[in-house]
Amino acid sequence: MSDTPELVIANGTVVNSFGRQQAHVVVREGRIDRLVxxxxxxxxxxxxxxxAGRLVIPGGVDGHCHVAQITGRFRTLDDYRTTSTAALWGGTTTIIDFGIPRDARETPLDAVLSKKALARExxxxxxxxGSVVSWDETVPWQLEQLAAEGVRSxxxxxxxxxxxxxxxxxILKVMREMVRLDGLTYIHAEHDAIIADCTAQHAEDGRIGIEHLHRTRPELAEEVxxxxxLAMAEYTGAPVYFVHQSTPGAVDLVTEARSHGQEAYSETCPHYLTLDESVYGSVMPEWYACCPPMRSPETVAALRKRLADGAIHTVASDHSCYDLTQxxxxTDDIREMPHGLPGVETRMPVTFTAMLExxxxxxxxxxxxEIFAAGPARINALPxxxxIAAGFDADLVIFDPAEQRTVDGDALHMGTDFSPFDGRTLTGWPAVVVSAGRxxxxxxxxxxxxxxxxxxxxxxxxxxxxDIASVQIPAAQTTR
Structure with missing residues (x-):
């Protein structure tokens, strides 16, 4: 076997969340051997x-993807081959999927093992x-088995x-178990009673089509x-991570909790940073069926400000690959249609464009x-x-922060027939992607x-x- 490293990315500006340096990145056996x-x-x-003249950044970590997900009578149309290929096209080299029980017959453990088998492709x-829907006496044992499998959220x-x-x-009982198992609790936070009542009121008035989605799930429901x-997390001492936060008020609640010492994190998604509720008045409102829905232009602007201020910790795609037929x-009844948007491939340019704005x-x-790669990896305890440092996986992107492309949904690789960003000109795309040294x-x-x-x-x-607190990063790598 040759001692020659298989890859060198030379003369780049290596950008980490903590700084940048001019360096050659030497890759050997799928890991970063050294920076010169x-x-x-x-x-x-x-x-x-x-x-030379280009930026080299860590491969993206998308902490919120749904692959081959079955919810009710709908199944997303992708598989791991399709979604992982689309992720790589978009500069993401690690995805985190969910093992969600499809119905009461599937246990949390079975749901995860099923996804793990599918992920071989x-x-x-x-x-x-993992995911828990209902508590029974087997749940603590199942969570122990998940932890042993390396599933710690x-x-x-x-x-x-x-x-x-x-x-x-x-939720309270699972939080206690996650504390015991040194895990992280993920929460989709929308107040069910408010949403159920608001939706019922709209249905009574005949306003239940997709064009009314944003009115049936108010900001108040998310923030309550x-x-x-957060109160339950404080009571149990559980670290908690909120997925797809769509309002500045929700982010501010997490910020306040953190100021009092709670371990709480805010995630948002590219669509909440760039699209507003006017999309539900467009000629194709079904493109934007997701929960929470898009918010007012004022809310979107305030959410972007929270992103610029560093109050948002990660941006994830919440990738869900339905097609327009589904x-x-x-579309006449939002209670009967599938919700979720394809986005694993466009997460990089949509997020960077939102940051520029x-x-x-x-x-x-x-x-x-930080929000594209380092934060998701750190919060989700991904070793x-x-x-980009010696000993880390050789997941690398040569990133062009100036390149502009107009999104063509038909030319993307996510296995569906639309993109919510179709026709939008976005800035910041990958030129070269290296995954595990390849x-x-x-x-x-x-x-x-x-x-x-x-x-x-x-x-x-x-x-x-x-562990990460004990890692010694060379001083030269922290310079600007």
Whole structure:
């Protein structure tokens, strides 16, 4: 076996969340072997990619994807091959999917093991979240088994009664178990009673079609649920992560809790940063069926400000790959149609464009790296992800922060027939993508690596925080 590293990315500006440096990145056996100052000669490598004048950032970590998800009578149309390929096209090299029981007959453990088996077809690395819908005496044992599998987070929904909703007793008990198992509680926060009543009122008035979605799920429902969940997390001492926050008020509640010492995190999604409720008055409102819905232009602007201020910790796609046939089956009744948007491939440019708009056109790439890769990896306790440093996985993107492209939904690779960003001009795209040391995207197109994606067992939440605190990053790598 040759001692020559298989890849060197030379002369690039390496950008981490904590700083940047001019360096050659040396890759050996799927990991970063070392960084060499760019003033030194380029090390030997089987393949050398010249990144002079370009930025090299960590591969993205998308902490919120739904792959081959069954909800009621609908199934998303993707599989791991399709979604992982789309992720790589978009500069994301690790996705985290959910094992959500499809009905009362499937246990949380079975749901995760089923997804883990399907993930063998993935082209990029995969981690998993569990999910609990209802409590019984087997749940503590199942959560122990999930932790042993490297699944250290559990998602619960505070709405969707009759399908995925967990009641308050279940949420509280699961939080206690996650504390015991050093895990992280994920929450979809919308107050079910408010939403159910508001939806019923609209149905009585005949205003239940997709054009009314944003009126049936008010901002108050999200913020009340966040407040209640934070109280339960404070009571149990559980670290808590809120998915797809769509309002500045929800983010502010998390910020306030953190100021009092709670371990709480805010995630938002690209569509909440860039689209507003006017889409429901468009000629194709079904493109935008998701929960929570899009908000007012004023709310979107305020949410972007929270992003610019650093109050939002991650931006995830909430990727759900339905097609327009499924969406259009019941546009007359939002209670009967599938909700969710495809977005794993466009997460990079939509997020970076939103950051540019929030910062007046001068977004720091370091801040982008934090919410796109480093933050999701750290919060989700993913070892060796989200940072360009010796010993970390060789997940790398040569990123062009100036490149503009107009989104063509038909030209994307997510396995569906639309994109909610179709026709929008976005800034910031990947030029080269390296996953586990393999060049999968370059100027010659996509190079399918085959089903080489690895299942990534996650560490305990506090265990990982202690581990990363002990990592010594070379001083030169923290310079600007």
């Amino acid at each position: 100052d760019a003033t030194e000669p380029i090390p030997a490598g089987t393949r050398i990619i010249d990144a 993935s082209r990029c690395d995969v981690a998993l979240h 559990v998602k619960m929904y505070t709405t969707n009664r009759g399908s995925t909703m967990a009641n308050g007793d279940t 649920s966040v407040k209640e969940t 969406k259009r089956e019941r 929030a910062a007046g056109g001068e977004a720091r790439v370091e801040d982008f790296v 060796r992800k989200g940072t 060049v999968v995207l370059d100027s010659n197109g996509f190079h399918d690596p085959g089903p080489v994606g690895r299942f990534v067992p996650r560490l305990g939440f506090h265990e990982h925080q202690a």
